[in-house]
Amino acid sequence: MQSEHYVIIGNGPAANSAADILRKGDPDARITLISDEFFPYYHRHLLRHYILGKKSKEDLIVRPISYYRENRIRLRLGQKVVRIDLQTRTVFLAHMEKVHYTRLLICLGGKPRIPEIHYVYSEYFTAIKTIDDAEAFREQLPGIRSMVIVGGDLISVKMAASFLETGMNVRFLIDEDAFWPLKLDDDQRRDFTERLSARGAEVISGDVLAGVEPETEGGFRVRTRNGLSLSCDRIGAFFGLIPDVDFLVGSGLDIDRGILVNEYLQTQFEGVYAAGDCAQVYNPDLKNYWVSIGWDNALHLGQIAAHNILGSDKTADLPPLNLLNSDGVKVQTAWWRDL
Numbered sequence: 098m099q100s101e102h103y104v105i106i107g108n109g110p111a112a113n114s115a116a117d118i119l120r121k122g123d124p125d126a127r128i129t130l131i132s133d134e135f136f137p138y139y140h141r142h143l144l145r146h147y148i149l150g151k152k153s154k155e156d157l158i159v160r161p162i163s164y165y166r167e168n169r170i171r172l173r174l175g176q177k178v179v180r181i182d183l184q185t186r187t188v189f190l191a192h193m194e195k196v197h198y199t200r201l202l203i204c205l206g207g208k209p210r211i212p213e214i215h216y217v218y219s220e221y222f223t224a225i226k227t228i229d230d231a232e233a234f235r236e237q238l239p240g241i242r243s244m245v246i247v248g249g250d251l252i253s254v255k256m257a258a259s260f261l262e263t264g265m266n267v268r269f270l271i272d273e274d275a276f277w278p279l280k281l282d283d284d285q286r287r288d289f290t291e292r293l294s295a296r297g298a299e300v301i302s303g304d305v306l307a308g309v310e311p312e313t314e315g316g317f318r319v320r321t322r323n324g325l326s327l328s329c330d331r332i333g334a335f336f337g338l339i340p341d342v343d344f345l346v347g348s349g350l351d352i353d354r355g356i357l358v359n360e361y362l363q364t365q366f367e368g369v370y371a372a373g374d375c376a377q378v379y380n381p382d383l384k385n386y387w388v389s390i391g392w393d394n395a396l397h398l399g400q401i402a403a404h405n406i407l408g409s410d411k412t413a414d415l416p417p418l419n420l421l422n423s424d425g426v427k428v429q430t431a432w433w434r435d436l
């Protein structure tokens with residue numbers, strides 16, 4: 098019998114926790130991890146320390162490359178998946194190579210979300226998701242004395258705390274969408290404002306971004322609906338992460354906010370699973386799907402998917418402790434760990 102070839106798209110916590118389980122459960126199988134990032138598996142929550150020079154690139158790495166060699170996991174870094182053919186079980190890479198799989202696990206993660214209304218200003222925004230983003234920001238940091246942060250999410254709060262440490266002037270323009278997919282109530286909003294103000298940030302709430310213009314000397318002018326005009330060196334856009342599944346549209350997979358999977362994390366295609374930030378998971382009790390973003394959640398979902406690929410029927414039914422309803426999508430929020 099031909100041995101399995103498990104192909105995992107992604108190299109974050111979901112992908113790596115799945116690879117570990119697959120290797121233990123099927124010692125003879127081929128396992129391939131594909132990531133479009135060149136850097137090995139790293140802690141994204143430490144990027145802010147890297148930006149400030151408190152951590153080196155090596156400090157961010159979760160596990161060395163040698164781990165993959167020792168565990169016979171083929172790690173393909175810097176290779177972008179551009180298409181999947183689910184009929185022929187083929188993954189197409191940007192450099193024209195094809196990879197065939199017997200079982201596929203999609204762990205694409207999320208990308209910074211820009212609400213549609215602000216799309217037109219995207220080119221002026223700075224978002225930090227990857228080590229490359231952090232590296233670019235770190236290089237520019239000495240020239241950045243002021244920053245306006247629009248949106249504001251769990252990532253931005255930590256980032257802002259780091260920026261404030263450098264003596265940077267930080268202004269927060271929190272709008273309705275700030276903590277997407279969570280909705281803040283008035284108490285939470287007040288608490289958020291107080292915490293940031295105590296750290297030295299200026300928090301502007303009840304107002305929204307109405308325009309951005311680049312300034313001749315390289316900075317930007319941010320205008321708000323209430324008539325404020327804020328000059329700054331950089332505009333940070335932090336509206337949460339959104340599943341990064343654009344290139345899968347047309348593949349035949351069901352996609353809504355993320356890749357739709359059942360409670361076993363399987364898509365409607367036999368042998369094709371999704372886990373982590375990119376998965377939108379059905380919960381039979383809720384009779385609805387939930388999406389979630391967070392490191393521990395990704396670790397956990399990756400393990401569940403791998404067990405099921407190996408033949409178990411584990412369900413991804415973690416307790417809905419903190420269930421919110423955002424725009425008609427049920428959102429599990431217990432995942433975000435304060436790392």
Ligand SMILES: Cc1cc2nc3c(=O)[nH]c(=O)nc-3n(C[C@H](O)[C@H](O)[C@H](O)COP(=O)(O)OP(=O)(O)OC[C@H]3O[C@@H](n4cnc5c(N)ncnc54)[C@H](O)[C@@H]3O)c2cc1C
Pocket residue numbers: 106107108109110111112131132133134141142143144145176177178179204205206207225226227252341344372373374375390391392393395432433434435436
């Ligand atoms: C700055 C920052 C700080 C954070 N802080 C925290 C925190 O404090 N606590 C917390 O719980 N969570 C935090 N998070 C969120 C957490 O990092 C994510 O929820 C988690 O990494 C999701 O894991 P994942 O495996 O689903 O995807 P990711 O870690 O996003 O990994 C996705 C992988 O897919 C690859 N990929 C994507 N598209 C393609 C493609 N087309 N072809 C090939 N490869 C592709 C990427 O290269 C990457 O390797 C933070 C995130 C960021 C960006």
